[in-house]
Amino acid sequence: MAAPHQLSPSHTWVDTHGDYLYTMALYRVRDEEIAQDLVQETFMAALNARKNFKGQATEKTWLTSILKHKILDWLRKKYRESVVLRVPADQENPVDWFDRKGQWKNGPTPWSDNPEQLLEQKSFLNMVLQCLETLPKKQARVLSLRTLDNESTEHICKVMNITPTNCWVILHRARSLMRKCIQARWPGKGEQHDESLDI
Amino acid sequence: MNHWIFRCKDVSALISRSMDTRLPLTRRLGIRFHLMMCHFCREYKRQLRLMSLAMEKMDVSLSQDTPAQGRLTPLPEAAKARIKRRIENFR
Numbered sequence: 001m002a003a004p005h006q007l008s009p010s011h012t013w014v015d016t017h018g019d020y021l022y023t024m025a026l027y028r029v030r031d032e033e034i035a036q037d038l039v040q041e042t043f044m045a046a047l048n049a050r051k052n053f054k055g056q057a058t059e060k061t062w063l064t065s066i067l068k069h070k071i072l073d074w075l076r077k078k079y080r081e082s083v084v085l086r087v088p089a090d091q092e093n094p095v096d097w098f099d100r101k102g103q104w105k106n107g108p109t110p111w112s113d114n115p116e117q118l119l120e121q122k123s124f125l126n127m128v129l130q131c132l133e134t135l136p137k138k139q140a141r142v143l144s145l146r147t148l149d150n151e152s153t154e155h156i157c158k159v160m161n162i163t164p165t166n167c168w169v170i171l172h173r174a175r176s177l178m179r180k181c182i183q184a185r186w187p188g189k190g191e192q193h194d195e196s197l198d199i
Numbered sequence: 200m201n202h203w204i205f206r207c208k209d210v211s212a213l214i215s216r217s218m219d220t221r222l223p224l225t226r227r228l229g230i231r232f233h234l235m236m237c238h239f240c241r242e243y244k245r246q247l248r249l250m251s252l253a254m255e256k257m258d259v260s261l262s263q264d265t266p267a268q269g270r271l272t273p274l275p276e277a278a279k280a281r282i283k284r285r286i287e288n289f290r
Binding site for chain 1: 206207208209211212215216218219220238239240242243245246247248249250251252253254255256257258260261262264270271272273274275278279281282283285286287289
């Protein structure tokens, strides 16, 4: 067994983990002020709980899991009061890349012959993140819970106060929009090629 | 070309849904049948899977970054100072 992890002095936490936790929070809540508040709450909760730190995880992992709880709490509060909005049937699929018969107008073109290699490339991961940022807030929040944190749809429904069907529709839209965004930025494929992605 | 029962539009939604819940057997077979004949939907499924895998890796990938690498959004200095004060004053 590896030696248990130790906590560093609390005055070093902000410099060591502040940017990382802030970035994590930003992708998930999509609001700068809220994200800052959540990072602060995370450190305060960590101070309160540090005596219970058993060293099974690294300091960073431990702080991240506290942050994720804070994010879920915030989402739960935010959406608790909100009226459950029905998704209008005519907006089931806002994406107009299907013709009237429901067939692709411009179908997906392959990204790579070697998907595993693609996943090792930071430029691909960065493109995915940049496209996540372009999603409407609610879609981004639901997709982040589902995919970044691997929460079940049942749990997401409770947190976001939506029905399972609603959840699936939101996820479907979010994924199609993200895919479209990546396709558009794909080097040599899309018309809106962004030079800054080539770094 | 009519891909049996399901249209591409429906299949794209079902591909997404199958990533979140277990679909009934008839739907799964219908999708599989459609995918055998439709390279666009096959590619769509592949790309959705790639996106998911990339996002699952995000936490780990970013946790190895330093701010100098430019992928982390820096916590604004004012917020850093405020939080440091709070930590210092914690009793």
